[in-house]
Amino acid sequence: MKIGVLVKNVPDTETKIKLTSDGTGIETQGVKFVMNPFDEYAVEAALQFKEKIKDDATVTVVSLGPDRVVETLRTALAMGADDAVHVWDDAFEGGDMLTNARILAKVIEKIGFDLILGGKQGIDYDAMQTCAAVAEHLGIPQVQIVIALELSEDKTALVARRRIEGGDEVVDIKLPAVVTCEKGLNEPRYASLPGIMKAKKKEIKKIGLADLDGLTADDVGSMGSTTKIVGYESLAQRPSCRMLEGEPAQQAADLVRALREESKVI
Amino acid sequence: MKLGLSDEERMVQETAREFADSEIAPVAANNDAEGRFPADIVKKLAELGFMGMLIPEKYGGAGLGNFCLVLALEEINRVCASTGVTMSVHNSLATSPIIKFGSDYLKETYLPKLATSEMLGAYALSEAEAGSDAASLKCRAVKDGDEYVVNGTKLWVTTGAHADLFIVMLRTDTEKRSKGISAFVVERDTPGFKVGKKENKLGLRGSSTTELIFEDCRLPAKNLIGEEGIGFVIAMATLDGGRIGIGTQAVGIAQACLDASVAYAKEREQFGRKIGEFQAIQWKIADMATAIEASRLMVYRAARMRDMDVPHTKEAAMAKLFASEAANRAAREAVQIHGGAGYLKDFPVERYFRDARITELYEGTSEVQRIVISRSYLQA
Numbered sequence: 001m002k003i004g005v006l007v008k009n010v011p012d013t014e015t016k017i018k019l020t021s022d023g024t025g026i027e028t029q030g031v032k033f034v035m036n037p038f039d040e041y042a043v044e045a046a047l048q049f050k051e052k053i054k055d056d057a058t059v060t061v062v063s064l065g066p067d068r069v070v071e072t073l074r075t076a077l078a079m080g081a082d083d084a085v086h087v088w089d090d091a092f093e094g095g096d097m098l099t100n101a102r103i104l105a106k107v108i109e110k111i112g113f114d115l116i117l118g119g120k121q122g123i124d125y126d127a128m129q130t131c132a133a134v135a136e137h138l139g140i141p142q143v144q145i146v147i148a149l150e151l152s153e154d155k156t157a158l159v160a161r162r163r164i165e166g167g168d169e170v171v172d173i174k175l176p177a178v179v180t181c182e183k184g185l186n187e188p189r190y191a192s193l194p195g196i197m198k199a200k201k202k203e204i205k206k207i208g209l210a211d212l213d214g215l216t217a218d219d220v221g222s223m224g225s226t227t228k229i230v231g232y233e234s235l236a237q238r239p240s241c242r243m244l245e246g247e248p249a250q251q252a253a254d255l256v257r258a259l260r261e262e263s264k265v266i
Numbered sequence: 267m268k269l270g271l272s273d274e275e276r277m278v279q280e281t282a283r284e285f286a287d288s289e290i291a292p293v294a295a296n297n298d299a300e301g302r303f304p305a306d307i308v309k310k311l312a313e314l315g316f317m318g319m320l321i322p323e324k325y326g327g328a329g330l331g332n333f334c335l336v337l338a339l340e341e342i343n344r345v346c347a348s349t350g351v352t353m354s355v356h357n358s359l360a361t362s363p364i365i366k367f368g369s370d371y372l373k374e375t376y377l378p379k380l381a382t383s384e385m386l387g388a389y390a391l392s393e394a395e396a397g398s399d400a401a402s403l404k405c406r407a408v409k410d411g412d413e414y415v416v417n418g419t420k421l422w423v424t425t426g427a428h429a430d431l432f433i434v435m436l437r438t439d440t441e442k443r444s445k446g447i448s449a450f451v452v453e454r455d456t457p458g459f460k461v462g463k464k465e466n467k468l469g470l471r472g473s474s475t476t477e478l479i480f481e482d483c484r485l486p487a488k489n490l491i492g493e494e495g496i497g498f499v500i501a502m503a504t505l506d507g508g509r510i511g512i513g514t515q516a517v518g519i520a521q522a523c524l525d526a527s528v529a530y531a532k533e534r535e536q537f538g539r540k541i542g543e544f545q546a547i548q549w550k551i552a553d554m555a556t557a558i559e560a561s562r563l564m565v566y567r568a569a570r571m572r573d574m575d576v577p578h579t580k581e582a583a584m585a586k587l588f589a590s591e592a593a594n595r596a597a598r599e600a601v602q603i604h605g606g607a608g609y610l611k612d613f614p615v616e617r618y619f620r621d622a623r624i625t626e627l628y629e630g631t632s633e634v635q636r637i638v639i640s641r642s643y644l645q646a
Contacts, residue, residue: 074273075280190285193315193328196277 001057001155003046004113005081006104006131007039008063009072010124023231035072038119040188041181045149046117047080048186053155058082062107064092064100070204077199078191085111089208094222097125101133103220106212108138113176115158120145120180135178142178143171147185271337278334281314282341294346297472298617303428304349304472308383311342311353318381319357320365325377327361332507332569336514340562343518344525347621348472350518354511355424356380360387363433363449363504367492372451376431388429389508390420390478391501397422398634400435401444401498405480407436412487414438414450416480419462422628426461426476430454434478435501438494447497451489458483469620506579507572508629509586513565516586516593516625520558523593523600523618527551530604530613547603554596561589580642587635590625597622 011017011026012034018027035043043061050057061076063069064087073084087107095103108116118131128144135142147168148161160179162169173179191199209215217223244251244258259266271279290307297304311317319335321327328334335357343350361380364372379385396403405418416436423432432452439446452459462477491500528551531542541547564585571578600615601608608615626632 071273071276075277078277078281190314191277191281192313193278193281193319193330193334194323196274196281197323197328197330199277200274 001049001053001115002111002113003049003057003059004108004111004116005039005042005046005059005061005076006063006116006118006134007043007061007069007072007076008036008065008119008122008124009033009069010036010122013037013123019232023233024229026232033068033071035075036119036122036124038121038123038181038183040119041183041185042117042119043076043079043081044186044188045181046115047189049115049151050080050082052151060085060111060113062087062104062111064088064104064107073204074199075191077202077204078195079189080195084202084204085207086204087207089210089220091209091217091223092221094225095220096225096227097127097129098133098226099220099224101130101137102224103212103215104130105134105137106215107207108134110207110212114155115175116178118178118180120182131178131180138176138178140176140178141173142180143173144180145182146179147182149179149181149185275334275337278330279337279341282316282338285311285314285316286341286345290342290349291345294349294472295611295614295617297346297348299471299611301471303474304346304352305428307349308352308386311349312381312383315381316342316353317356317383317386318361318377321361321377321381322365325373326381327377328381332510332572333566336510336565336569339511339514340518340521343515344522346472347515347519347618347624348470350515351470351473351512352386352425354508354515355389356383356387358507358511359389359504360429360431360433362507363491363500364451366503367449367496367500368451369488369491371488372491376451380431385430386425386428388423388425388432389504390423390426390432390434392422393418393420398631400501401447403435403437403447405434405436406440407438407448407450407485409438409487410484414485414487414490416450416458416483416485418480420478420480422465423461423476423478424628425474426478427464427474432478433491433504435497438497442495444498445495447501448494449491449497449500450485451491452483452485456483456485467624469617469622469624471620502579505629506582509582509635510565510568510572512625512629513561513568513582513586513589516589516622517558517561517565519618519622519625520554520561520589520593520596523596523615523622524551524554524558526613526615526618527554527600527603530607541603550599550603554599557592557595561585561592564588580639583630583635583638586625586629587632587639590622591632593622593625 012032015031020027046059050059059081060083061073061081062085063073077084121128143160146160147163150159156175158173160171244254315328318327319330323329339354380387391400393403407414407416434450434452435447437446438448458481460479462479465475531547534541568578568581568585597619601619604613604615607613
């Protein structure tokens with residue numbers, strides 16, 4: 001059974017985000033990137049399947065992005081993944097979610113997986129589109145935001161559990177399929193030191209535009225994108241809170257006066 | 267000198283950091299308060315490979331080296347110095363003499379068990395009348411056939427109450443001084459060997475410090491490390507690594523002091539302002555941070571030299587001396603920045619203050635470090 005895990009690297013949650021001077025992107029200089037936290041659940045789920053199945057199950061992690069994503073791929077290898085694929089080409093720069101999904105779908109087609117796992121969303125853009133679009137491009141079923149996942153005895157189907165308003169939804173899904181993982185699915189393991197040493201020796205396979213049949217530069221990156229981020233704007237700072245003092249009657253009078261004269265709402 | 271971290275060094279540091287913050291930090295204050303040895307944490311550390319960092323892969327270790335050990339030790343000590351010293355002693359003092367000087371028999375018998383922490387390691391050099399003057403130790407081993415008969419008492423043994431394997435320095439020749447000392451591996455359940463009184467300490471309260479008592483204890487001769495008479499050489503070579511470990515512990519404690527002080531300075535208000543807006547606090551933060559950076563670079567360099575197998579006795583002593591004194595200044599200033607709150611067990615700096623003190627005392631006092639350092643200039 002071949003399991004593929006889509007991982008991305010995102011700015012560490014503690015990073016202070018700064019915008020680029022034109023306001024259409026974030027400044028990546030000096031930002032620490034880590035594996036997207038929801039993707040950690042996906043890697044862990046894949047490794048648990050592999051440990052359970054044993055017979056020839058492999059876990060391959062795939063990441064699309066510039067050279068910095070190699071760090072995240074190494075982390076996944078150190079956790080126990082078998083192989084890693086780095087998908088990048090200068091032509092991929094500036095692609096939107098749909099465009100990136102088009103590339104990832106081609107990569108998945110090329111390698112061939114029985115199950116594709118991913119995080120429920122990237123905590124950077126919060127679009128929640130890529131994995132869904134990958135499934136659409138591949139024409140295979142998808143279940144999103146799962147909190148429990150079990151493989152059928154004959155390894156041809158999964159039973160997924162989703163938390164919905166007031167209860168759980170249980171979904172049976174035929175493989176191959178795309179499944180996205182939610183917090184609570186499992187407890188991601190730490191990369192062990194022997195795992196880190198093994199990861200160091202593993203080769204990371206590179207896939208670029210020329211390796212993907214049927215895709216041209218017009219289909220990918222900013223050229224292929226149909227959405228474009230035109231700007232980011234900070235929210236206006238909320239004015240600080242003012243506490244009224246004095247007796248209740250005095251406070252009520254002050255409040256009415258402030259609402260009428262300062263805020264002009266009454 | 268290379269300053270950046272390689273991919274695998276960064277991953278070792280990140281794993282240690284995540285483990286320290288998620289698994290150790292939440293229980294560190296309680297373990298200190300109850301004087302509880304973190305056996306469960308040590309087991310988890312071993313599962314991830316942190317208890318066999320220097321042990322070659324063929325004996326079940328991670329085969330990483332001293333620089334990675336330093337990266338990991340700083341993170342562990344940043345949240346809990348008791349766990350930190352347990353890990354440091356096990357790796358630097360217990361596994362390292364067997365790796366460097368041990369016979370194939372000793373390596374094959376003990377390293378795999380030390381790597382998994384099935385056997386936890388400790389190290390015994392000091393005695394009642396042999397502290398800074400270690401070469402005057404008296405604890406006696408007399409050869410008798412294919413055994414040694416051991417009598418005497420060892421003091422100040424870190425992890426003594428919980429260790430399963432002890433590296434012990436014993437006198438095999440009373441005629442010679444330092445050249446009459448030999449190093450042995452002693453298993454906890456050896457007849458005639460017992461762990462004595464547990465000391466009641468100012469800090470490191472989650473770690474045990476005990477006596478070891480030998481009464482006609484018979485050790486197999488094959489438990490001798492290397493050959494007779496090289497025990498002091500082994501002890502000193504081991505202590506170089508131990509000093510890097512304690513220097514690193516000091517860096518970890520100092521970093522914790524800085525982190526706590528910065529957080530408090532941004533939070534606490536007096537005279538209508540955050541106290542971090544006062545220059546008196548800003549200067550303390552700047553001095554702490556600068557000393558920590560310098561300390562860290564010194565232990566990094568000493569560890570890199572140890573990995574390159576070049577002489578580093580002076581560098582290890584300097585790193586340990588500077589870092590331990592910087593940590594104690596940082597701990598004092600951290601309490602000062604917290605004011606009265608820093609004197610309470612409600613805030614972690616109270617524990618850091620107590621834990622920092624030992625770094626100037628063990629693995630050679632600051633005075634002994636100065637002897638070692640000055641000797642390298644005056645007797646060269």
